[in-house]
Amino acid sequence: MSRERDPRVTKAFSAMRSIGIAPDIVKPVLKHLLKLYDKNWELIEEDNYRTLADAIFESESDKVVDKNVVVEPEPLAKKPHGAAAEDQGSSTLDNCSRIRDLEEGDIPHSSGQKLAESCQSVSVNTRGENLVSANTTDDSCIVVVDQERDEPGVLHKRRKEVHEIPGDRNVTKPEKELPLNHPPLLALPSSNISPDERNQPVSLPSNYGDSLQYTFDLASSRCGQVKICLRYNHANGQPDFQSPNLEAVLKFAEDRCTRAYRILCPNFSLLQLVKELCEIYLELGAESANRSLMNKSSSVCLDRTIGSSREPPGTANAERNINRRVRNCSGSSNSLSLAVGGRNKRRKVYQSDDMTNGTEKVKISLLDETGREQLPNFVYIPENIVYQSAYIHVSLARIADDECCASCKGDCLSSSLPCACARETGGEFAYTPEGLLRKEFLETCISMNAEPQKHQHYYCQDCPLERAKSRHKPTKCRGHLVKKFIKECWRKCRCNMKCGNRVVQRGITRKLQVFLTNEGKGWGLRALEDIPGGAFVCEYVGEILTNTELYERNEQNGGKDRHTYPVLLDADWGSESVLKDEEALCLDATYYGNVARFINHRCYDANLIEVPVQVEAPDHHYYHIAFFTKKEIKAFEELTWDYGIDFEDHNHPIKAFLCCCGSPYCRDTDNNKPKRAKGIAIR
Numbered sequence: 311m312s313r314e315r316d317p318r319v320t321k322a323f324s325a326m327r328s329i330g331i332a333p334d335i336v337k338p339v340l341k342h343l344l345k346l347y348d349k350n351w352e353l354i355e356e357d358n359y360r361t362l363a364d365a366i367f368e369s370e371s372d373k374v375v376d377k378n379v380v381v382e383p384e385p386l387a388k389k390p391h392g393a394a395a396e397d398q399g400s401s402t403l404d405n406c407s408r409i410r411d412l413e414e415g416d417i418p419h420s421s422g423q424k425l426a427e428s429c430q431s432v433s434v435n436t437r438g439e440n441l442v443s444a445n446t447t448d449d450s451c452i453v454v455v456d457q458e459r460d461e462p463g464v465l466h467k468r469r470k471e472v473h474e475i476p477g478d479r480n481v482t483k484p485e486k487e488l489p490l491n492h493p494p495l496l497a498l499p500s501s502n503i504s505p506d507e508r509n510q511p512v513s514l515p516s517n518y519g520d521s522l523q524y525t526f527d528l529a530s531s532r533c534g535q536v537k538i539c540l541r542y543n544h545a546n547g548q549p550d551f552q553s554p555n556l557e558a559v560l561k562f563a564e565d566r567c568t569r570a571y572r573i574l575c576p577n578f579s580l581l582q583l584v585k586e587l588c589e590i591y592l593e594l595g596a597e598s599a600n601r602s603l604m605n606k607s608s609s610v611c612l613d614r615t616i617g618s619s620r621e622p623p624g625t626a627n628a629e630r631n632i633n634r635r636v637r638n639c640s641g642s643s644n645s646l647s648l649a650v651g652g653r654n655k656r657r658k659v660y661q662s663d664d665m666t667n668g669t670e671k672v673k674i675s676l677l678d679e680t681g682r683e684q685l686p687n688f689v690y691i692p693e694n695i696v697y698q699s700a701y702i703h704v705s706l707a708r709i710a711d712d713e714c715c716a717s718c719k720g721d722c723l724s725s726s727l728p729c730a731c732a733r734e735t736g737g738e739f740a741y742t743p744e745g746l747l748r749k750e751f752l753e754t755c756i757s758m759n760a761e762p763q764k765h766q767h768y769y770c771q772d773c774p775l776e777r778a779k780s781r782h783k784p785t786k787c788r789g790h791l792v793k794k795f796i797k798e799c800w801r802k803c804r805c806n807m808k809c810g811n812r813v814v815q816r817g818i819t820r821k822l823q824v825f826l827t828n829e830g831k832g833w834g835l836r837a838l839e840d841i842p843g844g845a846f847v848c849e850y851v852g853e854i855l856t857n858t859e860l861y862e863r864n865e866q867n868g869g870k871d872r873h874t875y876p877v878l879l880d881a882d883w884g885s886e887s888v889l890k891d892e893e894a895l896c897l898d899a900t901y902y903g904n905v906a907r908f909i910n911h912r913c914y915d916a917n918l919i920e921v922p923v924q925v926e927a928p929d930h931h932y933y934h935i936a937f938f939t940k941k942e943i944k945a946f947e948e949l950t951w952d953y954g955i956d957f958e959d960h961n962h963p964i965k966a967f968l969c970c971c972g973s974p975y976c977r978d979t980d981n982n983k984p985k986r987a988k989g990i991a992i993r
C-alpha cells in the first residue's frame with residue numbers, strides 16, 4: 311500500500327520548485343530541518359519557506375567550499391526574498407545580459423578599461439530609479455550614487471551635466487546624451503578611484519585586522535556623486551573564482567542581514583542601505599565645519615548608523631532620516647541609542663531592539679523618531695504579579711475535576727466533543743485550529759463591547775468601586791457587564807502544550823513595536839507584520855491590586871502621572887452579595903507592565919478587543935485580559951483598543967484625557983476645548 315505523502319511536504323517541494331530547486335536537493339535539507347525543529351512546520355513554512363530556501367542555499371554553498379569545486383546548481387529562476395514566488399521582473403538590478411541590450415555608445419568606458427563578463431557595477435540615484443550594470447576589469451563592485459544637491463558647498467547638477475564637472479577624473483563621459491529615464495552610465499575601475507579635491511575617500515586598509523582581506527573605498531565628487539568600491543582580495547588567490555551574479559549577491563546579503571540583524575521591514579533593501587551610506591558620506595563631507603569630525607570619527611559613526619537598527623532602508627522613515635546628519639554616536643555597543651543631528655538642531659532618536667529585556671519569546675523594539683519624548687519609566691514584566699493584598703490562590707486542589715480535562719490527550723481541538731475546558735467557555739472551543747478566535751465568538755465579543763447596554767449586567771449589592779470612593783456612603787452600583795470568557799486548558803489537563811486550547815498562555819508571538827505617535831497620544835503600539843482577524847496579540851499585564859489599593863495609589867499621587875493604566879477585573883463582582891476587598895481586583899501597569907500598557911484608546915472602531923481569559927484560577931475574581939484583533943491588521947498599523955471611557959462622566963475620580971483618537975465616531979465632544987487632565991481608569 312502506498313503511503314500518502316504529507317501535504318505539507320508536497321507544498322514545500324512545490325514552493326521550492328517554483329524557485330527552481332529540484333526535489334532531490336530539497337529532500338535532505340527538509341529532512342534535516344524537520345529533525346532540527348522537532349517537526350515544527352511553522353518555522354519551516356514561515357515567510358513562504360524562507361528558512362528552507364536559506365538552508366538549501368547554505369548547504370549548496372557549503373558543498374562548494376567543502377569540496378573546493380564549483381557545484382553547478384539548479385538554475386535559479388527566482389531567488390527567494392521574503393516570498394519564494396517573488397517575481398523576478400520586479401528585481402531592481404540587472405546583470406551583464408542587460409548591458410548587452412544597450413547600444414554600444416551607451417556602454418560606459420573609462421580609459422584603458424576592458425569589459426569583463428565577470429563583474430558588474432551598479433548605479434543608483436537618490437530617486438532610486440536608475441540602475442545599470444557594467445563590467446569592470448577586476449573583481450570589485452562599484453556603486454555610484456548620483457545625488458542632485460542644491461546645498462551651498464555641494465554642486466547641484468542635472469544628470470546630463472554630471473559628466474562635465476572639471477576635476478572629476480573618475481567619471482567617464484558617455485558619448486551620447488542619456489534619455490531622461492535612463493540610468494547614468496558610469497563604470498569606474500576601482501583601481502582608478504581617487505579622491506577629488508574636496509573629499510578624501512574613507513578607506514579601510516587591506517591589513518586592517520588579520521582576517522580583513524578587503525578594501526572599502528568611498529569617494530565623492532563635487533557634483534555630488536559618491537562612489538563605493540569594495541575589493542575582496544581573497545578572490546585573487548582562487549584561480550577557480552567566478553564573480554557571482556550581482557543580483558544574487560545582493561539578495562543573499564539582504565536575506566542574511568534580515569536574519570542576522572532581525573530586520574523586520576519586508577522592504578529592506580541593501581541597495582537602499584548603500585544609497586544611504588553614500589548620502590550620509592556626502593552630507594558629512596558637505597559640512598566643512600565638521601571636517602575634523604569627518605576625518606576622525608566618520609567611519610565609526612557610519613558603522614554605527616548602519617549596524618544599529620535605525621529604520622530599515624526602504625521605509626518612509628529611512629527616507630526621512632537621509633536628511634539628518636550624524637553628529638555623535640553614543641551608547642554601548644548593544645545599546646541602540648543614537649544621537650542624530652538635524653542641520654541646526656540636535657535630535658535624539660531612542661531605540662531599543664528589545665524593550666522586554668529578553669523576558670518575552672519575541673523581541674519588541676522601541677522607537678522614537680522625533681527624539682522629543684522621555685523613555686517610559688517602568689519595569690517590563692511578562693506576567694501579572696500581585697502587588698500586596700490581592701487574594702489569588704492557585705492550587706491544584708482548587709481546580710475541580712470537572713473544571714479541567716483530565717482525560718484528554720494531545721490536542722483537545724482535534725477531538726469531536728468539546729473538552730471540559732471548552733464546556734466552561736460556553737460549550738464550544740473559542741479557537742480555530744489556526745489559533746484564531748472563532749468568527750461567532752469574536753462577533754459576540756465585538757457586539758458586547760460596541761453596545762454594552764444591550765447585554766446583561768451584574769449589579770452589586772455593595773459595589774467595590776463605589777465602596778472605594780466613599781466607605782461611609784457608597785452609592786448604587788452602576789452595573790458590570792456579564793462577560794464572555796475563554797477557559798484555556800492548563801496544568802491539571804492532560805492535553806499537551808501544543809493543544810489548540812492554549813493560546814494566551816503561550817505569550818506574544820507577533821512582531822510588535824512601541825513607537826512615539828504623532829497625534830499627541832504619547833507612545834503607542836503597532837504591528838510590524840500583517841496580522842489576521844481574531845489573532846491573539848498580547849495580554850494586559852500589570853500589578854494585581856485590590857480596588858482599595860488602586861484607589862489609595864491614585865489618591866497618593868494626586869493624578870500626577872501623565873499616563874495611568876488601571877483595568878478593572880470586575881467580571882464577577884455582581885455574582886456575590888458582598889465581595890471581599892481582597893477579591894475585588896484590578897491590573898495596574900503604571901510601574902510594572904508589558905507592551906499592552908502602550909495600547910492607545912480609539913473610540914468604537916479600534917482594531918483590538920479585550921477578552922477575559924481564565925487560565926489558572928477556577929473562579930472569575932482573577933483572570934487575564936487578552937487582546938485579539940477584530941479584523942485583519944496591516945504591518946505598521948497602530949494597535950488600538952476602546953477603553954470604554956464615558957467622556958461625559960465628569961464625576962469620575964480620574965479625569966479622562968482629551969481624546970485624539972481620530973475616529974469618525976470619537977465620543978469626546980470636548981476635544982477642541984482646552985486640555986483636560988491626563989490619566990484614566992480603563993473600564
Ligand SMILES: C[S@@+](CC[C@H](N)C(=O)[O-])C[C@H]1O[C@@H](n2cnc3c(N)ncnc32)[C@H](O)[C@@H]1O
Nearest residue numbers: 831832833873907908909910911969970971989
Ligand atoms: C494605556 S496608556 C497608553 C500609552 C500611552 N500613550 C503612553 O505613552 O504611555 C493610556 C494613556 O495614553 C494616552 N492616550 C491613550 N489614548 C489616547 C487618545 N486617543 N487620545 C489622547 N491620549 C490618549 C492617555 O494619556 C492615556 O492616559
